[in-house]
Amino acid sequence: MKTCLHISGWLEFLVASVLLLAVAGCSEIPGHGPSAYQVETATSQSDEQSLSYVMLDVDVPTIQHLSNYASNLPPKEFRVGKGKRSTIRVGVGDQLSVGIWESIPNGLFSTQGQKRTELGLVVDDKGKIYVPYVGELDVENKTISEVRELILAGLEGKAVDPQVVVNLQANGSHKVIVIGDVARPGQFRVHEDGLSLVEAISEAGGTRNPDYESFVTVVRDDKKFRFGLDDIAEQPANNIWLRPKDIVSITHQPKSFTVFGAVVARRKHDFPSSRLNLSEAIGMSGGLHDGTADATGVFLFRFEDRQKMMALLPPHEQHNEFETVPVVYRLNLKEPSGLFLTQAFEIKDKDVIYVANSSVSEVNKFISILVSPVTGTLRSGVALAGMP
Numbered sequence: 152m153k154t155c156l157h158i159s160g161w162l163e164f165l166v167a168s169v170l171l172l173a174v175a176g177c178s179e180i181p182g183h184g185p186s187a188y189q190v191e192t193a194t195s196q197s198d199e200q201s202l203s204y205v206m207l208d209v210d211v212p213t214i215q216h217l218s219n220y221a222s223n224l225p226p227k228e229f230r231v232g233k234g235k236r237s238t239i240r241v242g243v244g245d246q247l248s249v250g251i252w253e254s255i256p257n258g259l260f261s262t263q264g265q266k267r268t269e270l271g272l273v274v275d276d277k278g279k280i281y282v283p284y285v286g287e288l289d290v291e292n293k294t295i296s297e298v299r300e301l302i303l304a305g306l307e308g309k310a311v312d313p314q315v316v317v318n319l320q321a322n323g324s325h326k327v328i329v330i331g332d333v334a335r336p337g338q339f340r341v342h343e344d345g346l347s348l349v350e351a352i353s354e355a356g357g358t359r360n361p362d363y364e365s366f367v368t369v370v371r372d373d374k375k376f377r378f379g380l381d382d383i384a385e386q387p388a389n390n391i392w393l394r395p396k397d398i399v400s401i402t403h404q405p406k407s408f409t410v411f412g413a414v415v416a417r418r419k420h421d422f423p424s425s426r427l428n429l430s431e432a433i434g435m436s437g438g439l440h441d442g443t444a445d446a447t448g449v450f451l452f453r454f455e456d457r458q459k460m461m462a463l464l465p466p467h468e469q470h471n472e473f474e475t476v477p478v479v480y481r482l483n484l485k486e487p488s489g490l491f492l493t494q495a496f497e498i499k500d501k502d503v504i505y506v507a508n509s510s511v512s513e514v515n516k517f518i519s520i521l522v523s524p525v526t527g528t529l530r531s532g533v534a535l536a537g538m539p
Contacts (some may be wrong), residue, residue, distance in 0.1 A: 165301045187291035199444055204477035205460075209429075209451075213463065213480070216497045220459050229391045233241050239297060239341065241290045242324025242395065247280065247317060249302065254312040259284055271320070279396040289413065295319060298313045327393045329355040331401035333367060346393050349383065363425035364405045370398040379406075379500075381425045408498050412506035422500075429482070430493035432504060439484070439506055446484040448507030453478050453499060 207213055241247070249270040251260040260268035261407040278291025280298075285305030290298045299317045306313045319325075326338040327346065334356025339346070348369065352358065358365045361377060362381040369376045380401070383389045393399070406422040415437025423435075429451065433439070439446060454475045461469060468476060480496070483489050 200247040204452075204479050205464060206479045206481055207463055209480050209482040209492050209496055211492075216463060217497070218495075224386060224388055225376050225391050228371060228377050229369060230388075239319065239322070239325060240292050240294055241274055241319070242322065243274050243278055243291060244323030245274045245278055245292075245319060245325065246321040246323070247274070247298070248320045249282065250270065250316040250318075251302075251306070251310070252312050252314040252316075254371045258311045260310060260313070272491065274324075310370065321343075322395075325395040327351055327397045327399060329399045329401070331399075332359050332403045333357065333401050334359060341395050347390050348393060348399065349390050351393055351399055354381075358403075360400055361425075363422060364403055366402050366404050368400040368402070369393075369400060370400070371396075384425075394475055408432055408500070408502040410504045410506075412504075413440045413508045414438065414506050427498040428494050429496040429498060429504075429507065430490065432498045432502075433493065433506075436504070443508050444508040445507040446489075449482040449484055450507070451480040451482070451496075451498075452490045452503040453480070453501075453504065489538075 168234045218223065249272055250267055251266040251270070253259065253261050254266070255261065256266055257268065260266075270282065272282070274280055274290060277289075277291050279287045280288050282302055282305060285302060288298070288301050290304065293301070295317050300314050302315045302317070303313065306315070322340060325341045327341060328338055329351050330336045333352065336355060339351055339354045346369070352367075358380065360428065362384075363379065365380040367378060367380050369391065376391075377385075378389055407419050408422075408427075410432065411417040414433070417436070420432070420435050433449075439449075455478045457464070457468075457471065457474055457476045460476055464476065482492065482496075484493075
């Protein structure tokens with residue numbers, strides 16, 4: 152009888168202790184990460200030492216804004232004539248073919264049996280060419296039509312009714328360089344009718360990896376423009392017209408996202424295809440963990456372009472000096488619309504998805520950690536009390 156009373160007293164003390172600790176120290180309950188409440192309230196508690204962020208609900212207006220925004224368009228330095236072909240200009244090292252016709256058989260440029268002469272000319276290191284009976288002409292940075300007009304002007308009064316045709320045989324100065332993860336890296340000529348980015352990559356043999364795992368960097372003078380190769384399908388403006396001396400670098404960089412918290416598989420995942428939505432990403436992680444996940448606390452962490460998000464930012468964030476803004480997207484999967492919204496929300500490279508643990512599971516975990524050693528001791532005590 153004394154043993155039963157003794158155990159009963161221990162249980163009463165244990166229950167009281169657990170209840171007191173759960174109320175007084177619930178913020179210290181261990182878990183996989185912050186609770187939904189902590190994530191949602193952290194913005195109002197941030198100080199100068201911490202990184203503040205903006206929280207947005209994943210709803211129809213937010214998804215529409217993200218879908219309609221034309222992100223990562225090329226800077227103005229990379230837009231040649233608003234998408235038109237660039238004009239080929241003569242440069243040092245270019246080889247020109249110049250044909251000169253006259254109307255009489257015994258003219259300056261007539262030969263036996265024909266009334267024309269073909270000249271092969273190379274632009275020297277001073278940007279000049281030499282034409283007989285005309286002399287040196289400065290042709291650097293001039294168009295083919297302008298070179299033709301210069302030669303005609305120089306022949307005035309010397310040749311009889313001359314006709315001049317100028318062709319660019321080889322433009323040593325009008326090449327772009329394609330390097331990196333392509334089949335045949337090298338130098339490629341910018342044609343008279345222009346050379347687009349896709350054409351240059353094609354001439355280099357194409358990429359050795361899927362488009363959605365390839366990134367393009369175009370260097371022009373002191374400017375750079377970087378984007379995913381698969382973005383060209385969504386943003387044709389990224390298929391820019393290249394200029395001579397541009398450098399195109401292709402790098403292989405698989406896109407990835409990370410999932411942790413109350414999910415079955417907490418780890419980094421590579422994109423299986425060009426496009427991936429939030430529903431598919433959660434599915435790749437095995438889904439929410441039964442019994443521990445808080446379906447109202449599904450969060451996605453991402454750095455967004457500030458200009459892109461301006462219409463959705465609170466007033467105090469619209470005038471921030473940083474180009475990017477940390478955004479936490481919040482989704483409630485207990486609402487019927489939540490599953491539809493996950494299918495419309497697109498995952499981006501380096502996104503972080505976090506599923507909060509439910510408060511009940513955190514309390515149960517805490518009680519289990521605290522009670523298990525005590526119940527083990529009690530079982531041993533009961534066993535000893537039953538011994539003769």
